[in-house]
């Protein structure tokens with residue numbers, strides 16, 4: 001409309017007070033920013049630096065700058081791509097299942113009128129258990145000697161076969177992190193005003209239409225955040241695989257491969273290359289999420305708050 | 307278009323609160339009916355029961371003669387406008403208005419035509435592609451109306467649709483709502499706690515007090531013949547003046563002096579079997595500055611008193627003069643509730659009660675000076691303080 005006309009085209013000149021206020025703002029942020037840089041930026045830069053060298057602690061004298069040779073080696077290696085595929089499958093499948101289950105749980109928790117606190121607490125128990133401990137209990141449930149679940153399903157040592165192993169890994173992941181998903185989604189549900197759902201009922205929507213056409217779009221930012229968190233987490237899966245299969249039968253993830261090279265193999269060059277590649281993959285995932293969901297990215301949604 | 311009948315409808319919430327008790331209302335086809343009452347009296351509850359958003363605890367709700375107690379909101383073919391507007395934030399104005407039609411699987415061309423038509427009526431055409439978040443309050447309100455009218459429902463329900471607007475816009479929108487309703491001639495139930503809206507909008511007004519229907523009638527009828535103290539005090543702005551009084555032989559003794567009741571009033575009071583102690587109610591416009599009247603007429607038709615003007619407000623067309631009347635204030639449960647609702651309870655700085663009078667603009671009343679004031683004896687209403695009943699009710 002027309003009042004755009006008299007808006008000044010150049011940036012408004014800040015008054016003296018405003019400028020002082022800004023300076024103070026920066027000063028107050030500075031300590032935190034410096035700490036952040038020190039603890040996150042430095043290790044990243046250092047591993048990038050390491051990834052450009054041949055550097056194996058078993059042969060420290062052979063240390064040498066090799067440019068992108070490590071990257072070529074990793075990216076042309078079948079093990080890496082197998083691990084990458086395994087990681088992707090685990091990530092996609094477990095996050096999808098978690099989203100569906102988490103949404104159901106969130107709806108249930110949102111709706112329960114009696115014992116809401118108790119329901120929430122019970123739901124959160126799996127998330128409160130240390131991953132390694134939980135992984136061990138899954139391990140003993142499925143291994144060939146003590147495996148009561150394996151016995152129950154009549155499975156013969158499932159953790160020694162690839163597909164069953166992957167399924168068990170996914171099961172352990174889902175069991176562990178669905179509560180977290182549910183919690184994030186429940187925060188999103190609270191964003192949907194009751195009146196909106198009542199209006200939708202009046203407009204003729206049934207329960208499913210209210211859910212898909214009103215609830216989901218309105219809570220999209222919360223869903224996005226939940227998905228982003230979980231995808232990034234799942235992509236770096238380590239503990240469960242480490243305990244359940246140790247990466248045997250082609251079940252290792254990229255993080256497992258990195259660990260094997262870096263800590264077990266003591267090959268700092270290759271290991272660092274892999275961790276840089278994981279970092280890049282994670283960055284790409286985050287970028288895609290934000291791009292894909294565009295304007296509904298968190299903190300960027302004028303339509304979301306009315 | 308539909309006739310809506312509430313037959314002894316009650317609502318008891320699970321926590322035991324009785325929000326609506328045995329409401330009997332028949333809303334004629336095409337009628338514009340207003341539910342009015344102070345906060346918490348059960349207006350929204352009643353509306354939600356008609357909508358199907360709240361279950362009905364007892365009684366029967368019929369739309370066009372058919373019992374609908376058990377029907378889901380979407381099967382009742384009723385549209386609702388919410389106080390919060392409840393626009394879908396992720397949809398454009400066009401999509402918002404089209405939503406009910408899309409759900410009804412109406413074809414694209416018809417949706418387009420109907421939305422354009424509604425947008426034209428509501429003057430929203432140039433905003434169709436904007437999101438609700440970028441609209442002004444009045445525009446959002448109109449989108450909410452648009453979403454209700456696109457699908458020609460049997461009835462409209464509106465829950466305080468104008469209360470989020472500023473005063474000026476509210477008056478504007480009030481007229482357009484009224485015009486729109488006349489134009490569409492669709493049965494409309496409109497909830498408000500603002501008695502001015504109730505007076506100006508509706509064909510009929512239902513006054514509610516703590517879940518009970520107090521009186522149903524046209525705005526003018528309620529104003530002239532309130533059934534009880536509560537309705538008398540609620541309808542009208544500034545509200546009716548209430549004074550304790552004692553009935554004698556054809557005479558009413560109040561702090562304003564003795565009043566000889568007119569024959570009409572006397573007959574009504576006698577027929578109603580009035581107690582001795584009563585509450586007299588006089589509306590502000592039934593007072594006048596004696597200096598502007600024919601002395602003879604004044605003496606015959608009413609009674610005169612002299613009091614000091616506390617405050618004088620000149621409205622241009624009228625003058626409002628405020629007086630303090632010495633002595634007891636009128637006391638009853640209804641009046642206490644009204645005072646609590648309007649926030650005037652226990653301001654208690656001045657002893658005695660305040661009297662509001664509306665005088666002709668030509669009056670020479672001056673603040674702080676005594677004035678001779680006349681009031682119309684035929685317009686005095688007499689209430690029973692214990693039950694609140696209007697003893698001069700002529701309905």
Ligand SMILES: Nc1ncnc2c1ncn2[C@@H]1O[C@H](COP(=O)(O)OP(=O)(O)OP(=O)(O)O)[C@@H](O)[C@H]1O
Nearest residue numbers: 319321323325344345346347348349350351352499
């Ligand atoms: N969900 C509920 N559970 C229990 N009691 C309720 C519930 N909703 C409303 N009530 C009670 O029912 C009574 C009527 O409420 P209602 O919302 O209908 O009032 P209202 O007339 O619309 O008031 P307002 O003008 O403030 O909107 C109130 O006393 C309220 O406390």
Ligand SMILES: [Mg+2]
Nearest residue numbers: 349350351465
């Ligand atoms: Mg209400």
